[in-house]
Amino acid sequence: MSARRIAVIAGDGIGPEVVPAAIGCLDAVAAAHGFSLDWTELPWGSAYYRAHGRMMPLDGLDTLAGHDAVFLGAVGDPGIPDVETLWGLLIPIRRRFDQYVNLRPVRRLPGVRSPLAGTEPIDLVIVRENTEGEYSEVGGRVYRGRPEELAVQEAVFTRHGVTRVAAYAAEVAAGRRGELTSATKSNGIVHTMPFWDEVVRDTVAGAGGVRLRSELIDALAASLVLHPERYDVIVASNLFGDILSDLAGAVTGSIGCAPSANLNPPGRHPSMFEPVHGSAPDIAGQGVANPIGQIWSGALMFDALGEPAAARHLVAAFEAALDGGVRTRDVGGTATTTEMADAVRAHIGA
Numbered sequence: 631m632s633a634r635r636i637a638v639i640a641g642d643g644i645g646p647e648v649v650p651a652a653i654g655c656l657d658a659v660a661a662a663h664g665f666s667l668d669w670t671e672l673p674w675g676s677a678y679y680r681a682h683g684r685m686m687p688l689d690g691l692d693t694l695a696g697h698d699a700v701f702l703g704a705v706g707d708p709g710i711p712d713v714e715t716l717w718g719l720l721i722p723i724r725r726r727f728d729q730y731v732n733l734r735p736v737r738r739l740p741g742v743r744s745p746l747a748g749t750e751p752i753d754l755v756i757v758r759e760n761t762e763g764e765y766s767e768v769g770g771r772v773y774r775g776r777p778e779e780l781a782v783q784e785a786v787f788t789r790h791g792v793t794r795v796a797a798y799a800a801e802v803a804a805g806r807r808g809e810l811t812s813a814t815k816s817n818g819i820v821h822t823m824p825f826w827d828e829v830v831r832d833t834v835a836g837a838g839g840v841r842l843r844s845e846l847i848d849a850l851a852a853s854l855v856l857h858p859e860r861y862d863v864i865v866a867s868n869l870f871g872d873i874l875s876d877l878a879g880a881v882t883g884s885i886g887c888a889p890s891a892n893l894n895p896p897g898r899h900p901s902m903f904e905p906v907h908g909s910a911p912d913i914a915g916q917g918v919a920n921p922i923g924q925i926w927s928g929a930l931m932f933d934a935l936g937e938p939a940a941a942r943h944l945v946a947a948f949e950a951a952l953d954g955g956v957r958t959r960d961v962g963g964t965a966t967t968t969e970m971a972d973a974v975r976a977h978i979g980a
């Protein structure tokens with residue numbers, strides 16, 4: 631039986647609740663498909679930060695390099711500045727391993743009622759640029775605490791970075807309805823967004839057969855709430871993609887169900903799989919967090935590991951569990967995290 635080496639960082643808040651719940655489901659599916667998962671548990675995150683003054687050890691990224699994938703829960707702690715938690719763990723991993731695509735599928739799931747949209751099927755994919763753009767350390771802050779204090783934050787968009795994420799999105803679109811929406815704000819942001827528009831347009835034109843539509847981010851956000859069924863594949867910058875994918879998750883019922891894959895060029899380095907949600911400190915420790923986003927992220931990991939049948943099996947199992955009426959509080963049910971995962975495992979079978 632072949633074993634895949636998976637680094638697991640449960641992280642903060644509800645991470646240590648949803649990650650073990652998901653691991654039980656992933657192990658069961660892997661066994662059913664003739665492979666196993668060799669988990670390396672890494673106790674990194676905010677507790678590590680309190681003890682050591684950093685989110686992970688100095689050689690943490692080298693440790694991850696020896697794995698086939700990284701399975702991450704959540705980061706964020708109300709007692710630690712967000713900039714420390716995100717830039718101390720998540721962003722260095724994305725950058726070191728060149729995880730330039732953040733793939734965020736959004737679907738209406740069986741048995742999950744959307745608070746906003748009607749009953750039409752919602753099935754779209756957000757392709758978020760993941761290594762540059764608005765997530766940049768270029769800038770500064772001067773005259774701290776004085777009336778004239780100011781802060782400058784630069785966004786960095788490169789031709790290489792925009793081209794490759796647009797090419798990836800075009801390829802995803804070509805395998806679906808052939809429609810790609812690009813999120814922009816070129817009416818207000820005068821340098822980076824016109825550049826984004828131009829590079830996306832040229833890249834998609836070169837891909838052939840994909841219809842490209844560019845929408846201003848504000849209008850796109852409103853339209854995604856009112857008519858999510860109109861969208862198929864959306865390509866967006868780092869910040870816009872982050873916001874749109876939380877929004878789209880909420881539109882389909884709960885951000886607790888939303889998965890993501892941080893992908894790098896094929897064959898290089900581990901990719902990373904994490905739910906879209908954060909550490910949710912308001913419900914941490916209560917055992918009520920929804921594990922579906924984490925489990926679904928595991929299905930994306932199976933796809934990336936070249937196990938598409940296992941991925942389909944896992945998705946079918948959590949859909950059947952939800953359809954059968956087992957749901958956590960965020961999607962209108964009463965199940966605990968463990969009960970939800972048990973229901974998924976029951977549908978995985980032997």
Ligand code: GGG
Pocket residue numbers: 702703704705706716872904905906907908909
């Ligand atoms: N599930 C990972 C997590 O905790 N994400 C929280 C977060 O703030 N993410 C920001 C980002 O994805 O850039």
